[in-house]
Amino acid sequence: MTAKRNTWQREAVREALNESEGFVSAQALHSHLRDGGSPIGLATVYRALADLATQGEADSLQQEGESLYRACTPGSHHHHLICRECGLTVEIRADEVEHWAKAVAAEHGFTEPNHIVDVFGLCAKCSRA
Amino acid sequence: MTAKRNTWQREAVREALNESEGFVSAQALHSHLRDGGSPIGLATVYRALADLATQGEADSLQQEGESLYRACTPGSHHHHLICRECGLTVEIRADEVEHWAKAVAAEHGFTEPNHIVDVFGLCAKCSRA
DNA sequence: AACACTGTTGATAACGAATCTCATTACGGT
DNA sequence: ACCGTAATGAGATTCGTTATCAACAGTGTT
Numbered sequence: 001m002t003a004k005r006n007t008w009q010r011e012a013v014r015e016a017l018n019e020s021e022g023f024v025s026a027q028a029l030h031s032h033l034r035d036g037g038s039p040i041g042l043a044t045v046y047r048a049l050a051d052l053a054t055q056g057e058a059d060s061l062q063q064e065g066e067s068l069y070r071a072c073t074p075g076s077h078h079h080h081l082i083c084r085e086c087g088l089t090v091e092i093r094a095d096e097v098e099h100w101a102k103a104v105a106a107e108h109g110f111t112e113p114n115h116i117v118d119v120f121g122l123c124a125k126c127s128r129a
Numbered sequence: 130m131t132a133k134r135n136t137w138q139r140e141a142v143r144e145a146l147n148e149s150e151g152f153v154s155a156q157a158l159h160s161h162l163r164d165g166g167s168p169i170g171l172a173t174v175y176r177a178l179a180d181l182a183t184q185g186e187a188d189s190l191q192q193e194g195e196s197l198y199r200a201c202t203p204g205s206h207h208h209h210l211i212c213r214e215c216g217l218t219v220e221i222r223a224d225e226v227e228h229w230a231k232a233v234a235a236e237h238g239f240t241e242p243n244h245i246v247d248v249f250g251l252c253a254k255c256s257r258a
Numbered sequence: 259a260a261c262a263c264t265g266t267t268g269a270t271a272a273c274g275a276a277t278c279t280c281a282t283t284a285c286g287g288t
Numbered sequence: 289a290c291c292g293t294a295a296t297g298a299g300a301t302t303c304g305t306t307a308t309c310a311a312c313a314g315t316g317t318t
Contacts, residue, residue: 104210112213114213116247124238
């Protein structure tokens with residue numbers, strides 16, 4: 001009976017992730033938690049984030065050689081519109097793109113298609129500055 | 130008169146990149162060059178690849194914490210269909226996606242939209258195995 | 259062709275993100 | 289309360305990438 005246990009650390013990471021606007025790095029999240037008085041370890045934050053991503057409770061993307069994470073609505077496939085400046089993130093559904101990806105893959109004989117689709121830009125607020 | 134100089138090292142990297150099928154890491158390219166008898170340094174390979182990417186002669190993507198590079202047709206915006214197994218890569222044009230990305234960005238007040246779009250899958254050959 | 263100027267190279271050190279180790283802790287069922 | 293074992297965490301380790309800096313080599317000039 002290998003069972004997954006519930007620890008306050010995992011919950012702390014989940015909460016901290018939910019409080020964060022936009023994508024954050026594991027290290028940033030760890031610092032934030034420590035600043036908040038939590039004695040949580042860095043390795044644990046990495047593990048918790050990896051788990052959350054696996055379970056579909058968090059999305060991740062790679063930027064400048066590091067992984068960034070963000071809480072997301074579980075069970076729904078979606079993509080992100082991200083502000084390069086402030087990190088503000090909007091979830092976007094894009095059925096057209098899903099179909100396109102699948103079609104393009106099939107067209108070239110590829111199977112089991114995955115895809116990475118992210119849009120970066122400057123949000124309205126940052127555009128004015 | 131700050132001028133960029135032509136060295137055999139840069140040319141060697143460009144050639145090695147053109148010979149490679151699919152995306153390769155800087156380290157892999159360096160090993161390949163050394164195996165071929167070239168005494169080129171690792172740092173130089175990194176610099177050359179970064180330059181090529183900046184000049185639009187190479188595309189790069191991040192996978193599992195490392196940057197991969199590939200020669201590409203300069204001046205043309207395109208995306209990639211990549212085999213997870215063997216690395217075979219196909220350049221794909223996708224005007225629909227370009228428009229979609231621009232539209233979605235504008236819709237949410239975002240300006241200067243960039244986007245990352247890559248499709249992964251198993252190519253016909255690898256699908257059979 | 260010799261020269262000087264300066265961009266480039268490369269061995270190595272340094273850095274940083276992420277993972278591994280392993281003794282200790284603590285969750286969860288009995 | 290007890291036990292089995294998953295989870296934790298401080299530190300060491302791995303690994304990709306970048307910085308350092310003295311030696312080198314393109315490039316334009318004389």
